[in-house]
Amino acid sequence: xxxxWVMSALIGALWATSAVARAELVVITGAQSDIGEVNxxxxxxxxxxxxxxxxxxxxxxxxxxxxxxxxxxxxxVAKKSLKKMRHLWSHAIAHDLWQxxxxxxxxxxxxxxxxxxxxxxxxxxxxxxxxxVKVVLSLP
Numbered sequence: 001x002x003x004x005w006v007m008s009a010l011i012g013a014l015w016a017t018s019a020v021a022r023a024e025l026v027v028i029t030g031a032q033s034d035i036g037e038v039n040x041x042x043x044x045x046x047x048x049x050x051x052x053x054x055x056x057x058x059x060x061x062x063x064x065x066x067x068x069x070x071x072x073x074x075x076x077v078a079k080k081s082l083k084k085m086r087h088l089w090s091h092a093i094a095h096d097l098w099q100x101x102x103x104x105x106x107x108x109x110x111x112x113x114x115x116x117x118x119x120x121x122x123x124x125x126x127x128x129x130x131x132x133v134k135v136v137l138s139l140p
Contacts, residue, residue, distance in 0.1 A: 027137040049098030
């Protein structure tokens with residue numbers, strides 16, 4: 001009985017992880033935001049603390065999603081594992097270079113926060129997008 005439960009849990013975890021990996025991630029901002037379309041390099045620079053404003057001079061506050069989605073996002077945008085990103089963040093914090101993005105817990109929370117804060121940038125599964133946010137970049 002316990003063996004069946006463990007196998008079911010493992011299969012469920014693998015399925016959830018693969019579903020996130022297959023999801024089409026998009027970078028979003030609030031529908032009324034002055035943040036326009038951004039390219040992959042700009043998103044990478046914003047999330048790695050190399051840039052804090054768009055080319056138009058709009059200050060941007062990047063936000064991270066849940067850990068599973070975050071791993072896929074950084075793999076696509078920065079070509080780095082979550083372990084490498086955490087090492088980078090630790091170094092940045094220790095040397096007072098910049099603060100890593102605040103982490104939210106779900107697409108729903110991301111959309112809620114981003115829709116109410118026009119200078120924020122986040123990422124979600126494209127299927128979660130509603131009219132309160134706008135897509136500024138679709139990730140490959």
